[in-house]
Amino acid sequence: MERRVRVRFAPSPTGALHIGGVRTALYNYLFARQHGGDMLLRIEDTDSTRFVPGAEEYILEALDWLGIGIDEGLRMSQKSKVEGQKTIEAVGSHGPYRQSERREIYHRYVKQLLDSGHAYIAFDTPEELDAKRAEIPNFQYDARTRMQMRNSLTMAADEVQQLLDKGEKYVVRFKVEPDEDVHVHDLIRGEVVINSNILDDKVLYKSADDLPTYHLANIVDDHLMEISHVIRGEEWLPSAPLHVLLYRAFGWEDTMPHFAHLPLLLKPDGNGKLSKRDGDRLGFPVFPLEFHNEKDGTVSSGYRESGYLPEAVINFLALLGWHGSGDQEMYTMDELIKDFSLDRVSKSGAKFDYEKGKWFNHQYLQLRSNEELAAMFLPVLKEKLSTFNFQPDDFSQLSTLNSKLPTIVGLVKDRVNFVPELWEQADFFFVAPTGYDEKSLKKRWKEDSPKHMQELLALLETVSEDDWHKNEQIVNDQMVNTHWHLDDVVMPWIAEKEYGVGIVMNAFRICLVGAARGPHIWNITDVLGKDETLRRVRTALQNIR
RNA sequence: GGUGCCAUCGUAUAACGGUUAGUACUCAAGAUUUUCAUUCUUGCAAUAGGGGUUCGAUUCCCCUUGGCACUACCA
Numbered sequence: 103m104e105r106r107v108r109v110r111f112a113p114s115p116t117g118a119l120h121i122g123g124v125r126t127a128l129y130n131y132l133f134a135r136q137h138g139g140d141m142l143l144r145i146e147d148t149d150s151t152r153f154v155p156g157a158e159e160y161i162l163e164a165l166d167w168l169g170i171g172i173d174e175g176l177r178m179s180q181k182s183k184v185e186g187q188k189t190i191e192a193v194g195s196h197g198p199y200r201q202s203e204r205r206e207i208y209h210r211y212v213k214q215l216l217d218s219g220h221a222y223i224a225f226d227t228p229e230e231l232d233a234k235r236a237e238i239p240n241f242q243y244d245a246r247t248r249m250q251m252r253n254s255l256t257m258a259a260d261e262v263q264q265l266l267d268k269g270e271k272y273v274v275r276f277k278v279e280p281d282e283d284v285h286v287h288d289l290i291r292g293e294v295v296i297n298s299n300i301l302d303d304k305v306l307y308k309s310a311d312d313l314p315t316y317h318l319a320n321i322v323d324d325h326l327m328e329i330s331h332v333i334r335g336e337e338w339l340p341s342a343p344l345h346v347l348l349y350r351a352f353g354w355e356d357t358m359p360h361f362a363h364l365p366l367l368l369k370p371d372g373n374g375k376l377s378k379r380d381g382d383r384l385g386f387p388v389f390p391l392e393f394h395n396e397k398d399g400t401v402s403s404g405y406r407e408s409g410y411l412p413e414a415v416i417n418f419l420a421l422l423g424w425h426g427s428g429d430q431e432m433y434t435m436d437e438l439i440k441d442f443s444l445d446r447v448s449k450s451g452a453k454f455d456y457e458k459g460k461w462f463n464h465q466y467l468q469l470r471s472n473e474e475l476a477a478m479f480l481p482v483l484k485e486k487l488s489t490f491n492f493q494p495d496d497f498s499q500l501s502t503l504n505s506k507l508p509t510i511v512g513l514v515k516d517r518v519n520f521v522p523e524l525w526e527q528a529d530f531f532f533v534a535p536t537g538y539d540e541k542s543l544k545k546r547w548k549e550d551s552p553k554h555m556q557e558l559l560a561l562l563e564t565v566s567e568d569d570w571h572k573n574e575q576i577v578n579d580q581m582v583n584t585h586w587h588l589d590d591v592v593m594p595w596i597a598e599k600e601y602g603v604g605i606v607m608n609a610f611r612i613c614l615v616g617a618a619r620g621p622h623i624w625n626i627t628d629v630l631g632k633d634e635t636l637r638r639v640r641t642a643l644q645n646i647r
Numbered sequence: 648g649g650u651g652c653c654a655u656c657g658u659a660u661a662a663c664g665g666u667u668a669g670u671a672c673u674c675a676a677g678a679u680u681u682u683c684a685u686u687c688u689u690g691c692a693a694u695a696g697g698g699g700u701u702c703g704a705u706u707c708c709c710c711u712u713g714g715c716a717c718u719a720c721c722a
Contacts, residue, residue, distance in 0.1 A: 114722050149721050228720065240648065242718085273720055291652070300650050300718085308720040316722050340651060340717040363652085366715070370658080373714065421671090425660055429670050448653095448660075451715060455658045458672045517684045527684085546682070607681035619683040 105330045105357075107139025110175070111165075112320070112334075114146045115157035118393035118402050119164050121454075122335065122367040122376060125419045129364060130333045131170045132420075132442040142327060143175035145200045148319050150311045154397045162190055164390040168412045169435055175199040196327040201319050208314040211322045211352070212274050212307050220351035221306060224253035224275045225265060242302045245280040274307035276317075276348065284343035289331075289362040289444045296343040304344055317341065321348045324359055333362045333444075336451075362444050365423045366451040376454050378402060386456045390415065409520030411470070414463040422452045432465060464519045472508035478521045479511055483532070486525050490533050506531075506629055513621040513629075527620075531629055534638055535616025538646055542618035546608035552643055554606050555613060559639050561595055562588075562632070570632045573624070586624040613642035 111127040113119060119127075134141040143165070145158055158176070165171075166178040174194035181191075192199055215221035224243075226234075230252075235241045248255060253275070254262045266272070282298040306318040314322075324332060342361055349358040367376045370384060381388035381403070392404035405415050417433050425448075426433065426441045433441070467475070514527035538547075565588065572587035596606055607623055614626055614635065627635045 112722095116722075146722065152721065224720095231720090240718090242649095271720095275720095288652095294651070296651065302718080305720050310720055313720095315720070320722090335716095336652070337716055337722090343651095365653080368715075375715075421659065423659090429661080431671060450653050452660090453658060455672070458659065461672055514684085516686085542682080602681090604681045611682055615682085617683080621682095621684085623681070 105328070107134060107137035108142065108328055108330050109134045109139065109333055110142040110144050110324070110327065110329055112144045112146045112323075113161050114149065114152070115154060115161065116149070116152040117154050117157055117395060117397075118389040118391070118404075119157075119161045120376075120378075121388050121390065121405075121419070124164065124168065124170075124390055124415075125367065125422060126333065126335055126364060127165060127170050128168075128416060128419055129424070129442070129447070132439050133331065133333060133444065134173070135439040136442055139330070140173040141171065142194070142196075142329070143172045143177060143199065144323060144327070145176060145202075146316065146319065147200060147202045148311075148313045148316060150202070150313065154395060156394075156396060159188060159190065160391060160393055163188060167406055168390060168416055170416075201323065202313065204319070204323070205313065207326070208307070208319060208322060212314065212318065215276070215306070215351060216274065218351070219277070221274050221276050222248075222254045222303075223262060223266075223272050224251060224303075224305075225257075225270055225272050226252050227271070243275065244278060244299070244302045248275075248277075248303055271309040273305045273309050275303040276306050276344070276351070278303055278344075278347065284346055286339075286342045286346055286361060288339070288342070289360055290447050291339075291363060291449060294339065294342070296340075298343070298347070301344055301347070317344060317348065321345055321352070321354075325349070325352070325354050325357070328357075329359045331362065332359045333364065336363045336366050339363045362447070365448055367422060368451045368453045370454050370456060375451070380454075384456065386459070409522045410459075410463050411466045414459070414466040417466070418459045418462045421458075422454070423448050460519045467515060467518065467521070472512040472515070475511045475515055475521065475524070476507040479524045480507065482522045482525055483507075486529070487532060510629060513625050530615045530620065531626075534634075534641065535614075537616060538612060538642070539617035542612055542616075543646065546605075546612055546618050547646060548605055548609065550601075550605070551609040552646075554601060554609055555639055555643055557595070557599075558592070558606065558610060559636060559643075561591060562636060562639075565591055565632065567632055571628055573628070584622075584624075586628075588624050588627060610639070612646075613639045 109130040111123075111130050113123055113127075131141050133139075143162070145161075147153055147158075162172075162176060162178045171177075172193075174196065176190055176192055176199050179189045179191040198204055212221065216223070226243075231243070241247065243251065250256070255277075257265075278298050278301045280299050283295050284298055284301075286294045286296070288294055304317055305315055307314050313319075323329075342363070346355075346358065349355050368374065369376055369380050376388060378388055387403045387405050387408050387410075389402050389404045390406060392407040393402045394400075395402070406412075413434070416435060416438070417431075420433060420438050420442075421431065424442070425446055427443075427446070430437075430441075510528050510531050511524060514524060517527050518524055569587050569591075573584050576583045576585050592606075593603070596603055608618060611618060611620065611623055611626075614620075614623070614630065620626060630638070
């Protein structure tokens with residue numbers, strides 16, 4: 103009889119959520135959804151010294167942005183999202199879902215371990231332990247050394263009680279029995295065996311802040327919250343045997359969750375795991391959202407603010423350490439849920455390939471409608487225009503420009519990876535050239551160009567405003583081509599005068615754009631309109647050379 | 648140092664003992680084009696090394712090498 107699938111993502115609020123953590127959350131989510139199970143979110147804030155304000159909200163907002171839904175535990179309130187404010191809600195009957203709010207629970211279970219003889223009280227201070235480590239190389243608090251230390255195993259019961267009554271600081275340590283092969287069955291790696299001799303008597307309960315360590319809290323919570331599968335990063339593999347021993351000590355071995363340890367995300371260059379510094383150094387975000395760390399005053403860039411689409415980040419991350427059943431690379435979240443399998447998670451660490459991430463974003467950008475992209479581009483555009491003596495308020499009154507925005511975006515979107523890059527591709531639609539690109543002039547502005555432009559100017563003057571924009575779609579060979587009226591005006595003239603089409607049109611392009619770039623020329627004239635087009639040609643005739 | 652995990656083109660990965668070792672990104676070349684880009688086509692490029700097992704190893708085993716993680720009153 104299989105249990106209901108219940109998985110959890112359990113981050114620590116010690117800063118921005120690392121992209122590797124996002125992938126762990128994603129795999130948990132995919133697994134839960136695929137099996138019709140529950141995805142829980144629990145906050146592991148048992149280290150009061152490392153707590154960073156805002157980190158919890160950040161984590162929940164990031165998952166929300168990416169579409170990684172939470173069924174139980176802490177999550178962004180959906181109701182408040184509509185109202186535009188960000189509040190956190192707790193759902194489910196296994197709470198509280200913040201470990202700092204579960205102190206009494208841990209007390210109870212620590213006592214159980216103490217009573218059953220699986221744990222003991224130790225009075226050794228951090229200073230004493232440091233001294234010991236300095237004195238004895240590779241010192242480890244374990245079966246070999248514990249009888250030389252100050253703890254409830256070496257001291258008489260009344261002496262221990264005396265110290266406790268006096269309020270002496272103490273920790274609770276797990277009593278690891280020596281010479282035992284501990285087997286951990288990992289869903290990704292198979293059977294892992296570690297001898298208990300190399301395990302130390304881990305601290306389960308800290309004296310410093312009256313809270314348990316990760317190991318104790320984790321086992322107690324996963325048990326109480328009826329977690330069926332623990333899917334977490336590979337850094338936890340070495341302590342998995344300890345966790346097995348803890349389940350056993352509690353008598354919970356029959357309902358112990360299945361383990362799956364995910365490969366780590368590595369630096370793109372060199373060695374080591376991906377860190378915050380790599381992002382700064384190599385120029386890409388390692389966090390989903392921008393984060394302002396109140397504790398140390400640092401600001402970390404995020405995928406969202408860099409112009410990434412959430413579905414691109416999800417797709418990219420999903421394929422880092424996992425592959426589908428076929429050659430498919432573009433996956434919607436629903437498709438991922440259908441195809442996901444722990445069997446196809448790789449064992450080795452994955453170097454973070456940022457270029458592939460850019461490619462994914464390009465792909466997903468093309469899938470968005472021009473209207474959507476225009477809406478995303480608008481804030482960037484206003485920002486850019488404000489540097490051209492264009493006040494953002496003025497811009498909002500330029501309704502014609504506003505209505506043309508989707509068209510403009512549609513003309514250049516296939517050449518960008520990110521929304522903000524639309525500006526570099528489309529700037530000339532909004533601002534007339536302020537200069538002319540040297541290279542383009544050298545190659546495309548010929549001796550006859552001024553004469554050509556004069557004649558072209560006169561020719562275009564004769565075109566009516568209506569005809570200016572006239573075009574028809576021609577379908578042949580399943581290709582859609584646009585035939586422009588202006589072609590009928592200009593091409594015969596070029597043919598008659600025996601000018602080169604390239605020579606004329608490239609010069610014309612320089613007048614309008616300022617360089618040899620941009621979409622098809624009639625698309626540009628169509629957006630600019632007759633007046634603006636002619637104005638730019640006159641300006642160019644005055645200013646070039 | 649100790650323990651564990653891992654090892655296919657530069658990168659992500661495919662090939663559940665038999666393939667000309669596949670795909671995608673990157674890069675290069677070509678085609679298309681009135682520019683730039685897109686797009687399309689082609690190309691470059693890998694089984695870490697050494698032993699076994701087998702008729703046959705990318706695949707199974709061992710050793711070496713290398714990479715990574717852990718080794719806190721952090722998670």
